[in-house]
Amino acid sequence: MSTEQTVNTIASDRFELERADREAMQQECEHFEQPQAACIEALKIVQRRYGWVPDDAIPAVAEALGLPPANVEGVATFYSLIFRQPVGRHVILLCDSSSCFLNDYDTLRAAFEEKLGIGYGQTTEDGRFTLLPVCCLGACDRGPALMIDDDTFGPVRPEDIDELLETYS
Amino acid sequence: MNATIDRLRYRSQLRQPASERHEDSHPLTWRLREDNESIDLAEYQRKNGYVGTQRALTEHSASEVIDIVKEANVRGRGGAGFPAGVKWSLTLQGEDIPRGYLVCNADEMEPGTFKDRMLLEQQPHLLIEGMIIGAYANNSRFGYIFLRDEYRAAAVSITRALNEAREAGWLGKNIAGSGFDFDIALHTGAGRYICGEETALLNSLEGHRANPRDKPPFPGQSGAWGKPTVVNNVETLCNVPGVLQHGADWYQQLSGGRSDDGGTKLYGVSGQVERTGLWELPIGTTGEELMALAGGMQSGHELKAWLPGGGSTGLLLPEHLELPLDFDSIGKAGSRLGTGLLTVISRQQSIVALLRNLEQFFARESCGWCTPCREGLPWTVKVLQALERGEGEPEDIELLQQLGKGLGPGQTFCAHAPGASMPLTSALKYFRDEFEAGVARPHTAVEEA
Ligand SMILES: Cc1cc2nc3c(=O)[nH]c(=O)nc-3n(C[C@H](O)[C@H](O)[C@H](O)COP(=O)(O)O)c2cc1C
Ligand code: SF4
Ligand code: FES
Numbered sequence: 001m002s003t004e005q006t007v008n009t010i011a012s013d014r015f016e017l018e019r020a021d022r023e024a025m026q027q028e029c030e031h032f033e034q035p036q037a038a039c040i041e042a043l044k045i046v047q048r049r050y051g052w053v054p055d056d057a058i059p060a061v062a063e064a065l066g067l068p069p070a071n072v073e074g075v076a077t078f079y080s081l082i083f084r085q086p087v088g089r090h091v092i093l094l095c096d097s098s099s100c101f102l103n104d105y106d107t108l109r110a111a112f113e114e115k116l117g118i119g120y121g122q123t124t125e126d127g128r129f130t131l132l133p134v135c136c137l138g139a140c141d142r143g144p145a146l147m148i149d150d151d152t153f154g155p156v157r158p159e160d161i162d163e164l165l166e167t168y169s
Numbered sequence: 170m171n172a173t174i175d176r177l178r179y180r181s182q183l184r185q186p187a188s189e190r191h192e193d194s195h196p197l198t199w200r201l202r203e204d205n206e207s208i209d210l211a212e213y214q215r216k217n218g219y220v221g222t223q224r225a226l227t228e229h230s231a232s233e234v235i236d237i238v239k240e241a242n243v244r245g246r247g248g249a250g251f252p253a254g255v256k257w258s259l260t261l262q263g264e265d266i267p268r269g270y271l272v273c274n275a276d277e278m279e280p281g282t283f284k285d286r287m288l289l290e291q292q293p294h295l296l297i298e299g300m301i302i303g304a305y306a307n308n309s310r311f312g313y314i315f316l317r318d319e320y321r322a323a324a325v326s327i328t329r330a331l332n333e334a335r336e337a338g339w340l341g342k343n344i345a346g347s348g349f350d351f352d353i354a355l356h357t358g359a360g361r362y363i364c365g366e367e368t369a370l371l372n373s374l375e376g377h378r379a380n381p382r383d384k385p386p387f388p389g390q391s392g393a394w395g396k397p398t399v400v401n402n403v404e405t406l407c408n409v410p411g412v413l414q415h416g417a418d419w420y421q422q423l424s425g426g427r428s429d430d431g432g433t434k435l436y437g438v439s440g441q442v443e444r445t446g447l448w449e450l451p452i453g454t455t456g457e458e459l460m461a462l463a464g465g466m467q468s469g470h471e472l473k474a475w476l477p478g479g480g481s482t483g484l485l486l487p488e489h490l491e492l493p494l495d496f497d498s499i500g501k502a503g504s505r506l507g508t509g510l511l512t513v514i515s516r517q518q519s520i521v522a523l524l525r526n527l528e529q530f531f532a533r534e535s536c537g538w539c540t541p542c543r544e545g546l547p548w549t550v551k552v553l554q555a556l557e558r559g560e561g562e563p564e565d566i567e568l569l570q571q572l573g574k575g576l577g578p579g580q581t582f583c584a585h586a587p588g589a590s591m592p593l594t595s596a597l598k599y600f601r602d603e604f605e606a607g608v609a610r611p612h613t614a615v616e617e618a
Contacts, residue, residue, distance in 0.1 A: 031354040032375075033394040038358050039376035044318075051405040078378040080360035081318050088460075093319070097280035098480050099512055101526040135278045135362050135534065136480075137319055138286040140439035140510070141446050143426045150321045152179040163173035 015056035017064055021045050025064050035065045039075050043082050052083040080134075087130040088123040090168040093147040096133040099140035103155060108144045111158035115165075128168070173407045181287035181322075184446035184462070192217070192425065196411035197404070197433060198449040199290055207326040210333035213294040219339060223408035225302045226347035229413075231262075236307040238409060241417035242431050246364075247274055247402030248478065249584075250496035253303075253409070260307045260389035261397040268310035269396035271303050272374065275316040275323070275403050276358060276365035280480035280530060281512040284435040285403035287447060289316070289323035292407070293330035297353065299406030301344065302413055304351045307399050312353040315370055318360060327355050362534035366583050368501050369398040369536065381583035399415050408432055428453025428495040436494060438463040440513030441470040447510075453498075456490030459511065470515040474599065478507020480527050481588025483595035484514075504595065520600040521607055524593060525553040531589035541575045542586040548572060549593065556607030566604050570597055 017025075024045050042065060046057045053076055062069040076082050083091075094109055100156040112131060115125050123130045137152060139145035145154035148168055156164065179254045182205055183190075183198055190199040200208055200216045213219070225234050239254025255428045260269075272297065277285040288296060300312045316324060317355060331353055342350045358364050364373045368382035373392050383554040392398020414422045430452045436446040436459050443464030450459070456475070466472055476483045477494065483504035492498045514523065532546035555561045562568075574580075576590035581602035597604060 031356075034375065036376040037374065040373070041357075043357060044357075061182065074378055075376060078361065079342075079358070082359050096526075097530055098476070098523065098527055099281045101523065102440050102512070102514065102518060134319065134360075136280040136282065137179075137532065138277050138317075138497040140281050140283050140512075141182075142179055143439065145179060149321060152319070152321075153174075153177040154179050156177055160173055160177060163171055165178065166171060167174055 003018055015054065015060050017046070017057075017060050018049060021049060022064050025061070029065065034069060036067055036082060039067065039072055040079065040082075043072070043076055043079075047083060051089075052086050055084075086123070088128050090128060090149055091130045091132060091147075093132050093134035093137070095137045095139070095143065095145045097134070097136035097140075099136070100143035100145055103143040105144045108158060111161060115161050129165070137142075170563060173541075181283070181290050183287060184448050186446065190449070192421075193415075195449050196415075196434065197288065197295070197407055197435060198292075200295075204388035205291060207290060207329070208292050208294065210294060210330070210337060213292075217414070218294055218411075219298060221413035222298045222301050222339065223345050225413045226305055226345050226349055231306050231308060234302060234413065235284065235359060237417050238306070238412055241412045241420040243405065243408045243412060243420070244430055244496060245402055246404035246408070246434070246508070248481070248505070250506060250608050253401060253405050256389065256401070257303070257306050257399060259332065259387070260399050262308040267398060268308050270393045270398045271300055271309035271312040272366060272370065272393065272400045273300055273312065273314045273403055273406055274367065274370060274400055275314050275320070276363055276370060277320075277403070278317060278362045278529070279478075279508050281439055281476060282437075282479050282508040282510045283439075284437060284447060284508065285448060286323060286509060287435070288403055288407050289320060289325050292321075293327045294334065295328075295407045296403055297330055297339070299335050299401075299409040300353055301339065301351060303399060303401065304411050305347075307350050307397070308353065309397075309399065312351065312352060313374060313393075314355050315364070316355060316357050317364075318358050324355065324357060324446075333354065350360060361536075362530075363536045363583075363585060369583070370400065371398065373406060380538050381585075383582070399502065404435055407422055424451045424453045424495075426496050427451055427455075428493050429497065430495050434494070434509050438513060439510065440475075441467045441515040441518075442513050443467055451495035453495045455493055455542050456511065460490060460492065460513075463513075464513060466513070470517065472513060473516040474514045474517065474520070476507075476512040476514075476592065477504050478509045478511070480512075480530060481505075481584075481591055482507040483591040484520075484599060485595075486599060501596075505591065519557070520596050520603045521553060521557050524596050525550060525557050528553055528589060531585065533587060536583075537581075539581045539586070540590075542582075545572050545575050545586070546589060549576075549589075559607055559609060561604075561608040563608055565608060566597070566601065567591065569604065573597065 025042040028041045029035045031119045062072045073081045137145045142154035234258045239308040243253045244250040363369045364379045369379040373379040388398040434452040472487045496506045535542045537543045576586040578587045
């Protein structure tokens with residue numbers, strides 16, 4: 001389902017960090033005893049620009065921080081919010097933890113999957129949305145909860161989905 | 170902006186109105202605004218902010234501060250209830266020991282928990298104060314707030330507060346003329362529940378995969394970059410300024426004889442109650458009192474069971490609601506207070522299905538380091554799924570019991586697996602019949618006969 005032509009793709013032998021990004025990464029190092037500590041933030045800087053972290057960005061980040069590429073790769077594959085595949089313009093994170101589960105999470109998930117025509121880990125054909133599960137969002141008093149990009153919502157019912165998605169073009 | 174977006178947007182909120190919160194009885198929340206906006210430095214200072222810090226840094230030595238926090242018996246609010254003063258007194262410091270770090274654990278991801286979010290979003294200066302005092306007591310060189318990535322509003326609020334505090338001289342060199350230097354950086358994570366485990370958190374902070382570390386050495390001996398490091402929860406640190414401002418005796422009496430512990434607690438309720446939400450109450454408030462504030466069960470629902478403080482705590486029954494919600498009482502009942510935010514389960518809810526959901530969470534969030542956790546959790550999920558479909562084997566109950574034991578304390582590297590074991594073993598204890606009902610009925614002649 002994921003359609004690469006509609007999202008940012010990066011030619012493999014030409015990956016170069018933007019200068020501003022490179023500088024931001026190096027500046028991040030100042031907060032820590034060792035540059036390895038800036039690794040997660042550096043990957044997030046790449047992701048903020050491209051939407052995800054392509055394989056070819058790994059050696060570039062490693063080079064900017066003066067680290068072995070394997071160290072960066074190991075980190076990039078561990079964390080769930082570092083995306084290693086292209087994602088849509090907007091990422092929907094559905095909380096699948098217990099309080100939301102008790103508040104009809106299953107119905108909400110089914111409604112999203114039907115509405116978008118995709119399952120978890122997939123992107124709509126128009127490249128607009130990617131759907132992912134997420135740990136308890138700390139919004140359990142208003143479950144079922146979800147995030148779209150930077151915004152958190154709850155309780156979300158299936159009948160809210162259309163209007164909710166409208167804002168994210 | 171459409172109306173649906175506005176209506177659905179999540180805002181952290183305390184249930185108690187300002188008229189019910191007072192400086193001498195609600196140290197964590199009395200300053201909160203009715204509009205739930207973040208409190209800026211000017212307003213915070215107008216409301217007696219930074220008085221505790223001023224006092225700690227100019228009137229007390231570091232060891233006196235530790236003694237006061239010890240005497241107040243501030244117990245860790247991250248889930249384990251370890252006394253903060255004791256933790257601090259075990260943290261190495263001295264002439265020939267390098268100054269280390271103070272880390273605030275703001276990774277809140279425990280299913281059913283939404284308390285630190287509110288403090289971080291609405292009252293960042295209270296946390297900063299707690300961190301300055303903690304750093305002073307522990308001779309920490311620098312502080313980090315380890316914030317989960319999804320807490321975007323909190324990141325904005327903390328960033329502003331750090332800048333304000335720095336400009337006002339509460340962070341940086343020679344704080345409040347005391348000669349003490351300290352600053353704080355915000356570090357945002359990138360997902361994974363295990364980052365909340367304190368040694369995994371340190372690995373993540375150092376930019377590694379978040380596998381927990383072997384203990385000992387404890388972080389207080391060798392933590393971030395091998396330096397003495399204090400890791401405390403957001404709510405724990407937010408308890409500290411009041412203690413320094415009003416004293417250990419004041420803190421002790423806040424619980425009003427309900428508990429051996431002192432202070433207040435942010436309690437909450439989610440699930441099928443009338444009014445879900447968050448309250449600041451004396452520690453030792455009973456489950457019944459809290460449920461009354463939450464308006465009881467929704468109509469058409471009856472209480473079947475509850476989790477006292479997150480997905481990694483053991484299920485309790487309605488009769489246990491009479492217990493004080495404190496670490497010792499809930500521990501004696503065979504569960505854990507955990508984060509103190511109740512998840513309430515209705516009679517209509519299948520316990521097997523709930524357990525399947527919980528164990529799926531633990532299975533997905535396992536860091537994969539040790540076998541019982543890495544292999545045992547997916548296996549547990551499979552068995553629960555079979556029982557949920559009514560296709561379980563007769564041996565499955567015993568198997569789950571064994572799996573629960575294998576995940577229990579002492580079998581694994583960190584407390585993630587024991588956390589997964591708690592709801593499972595308690596569910597088998599109290600709701601065995603529901604598991605048995607999931608065993609496929611054999612196609613034997615007995616039925617036809
Ligand atoms: C799997 C796991 C996840 C945890 N997550 C958190 C968390 O998100 N926040 C937190 O404060 N403590 C969490 N803890 C507890 C920490 O390891 C640690 O005990 C706590 O931060 C210490 O602070 P306190 O003494 O102030 O409570 C977690 C523990 C485990 C085993
Ligand atoms: S118990 Fe689980 S989460 Fe903890 S170290 Fe072992 S595998 Fe990792
Ligand atoms: S369980 Fe979904 S927000 Fe907490």
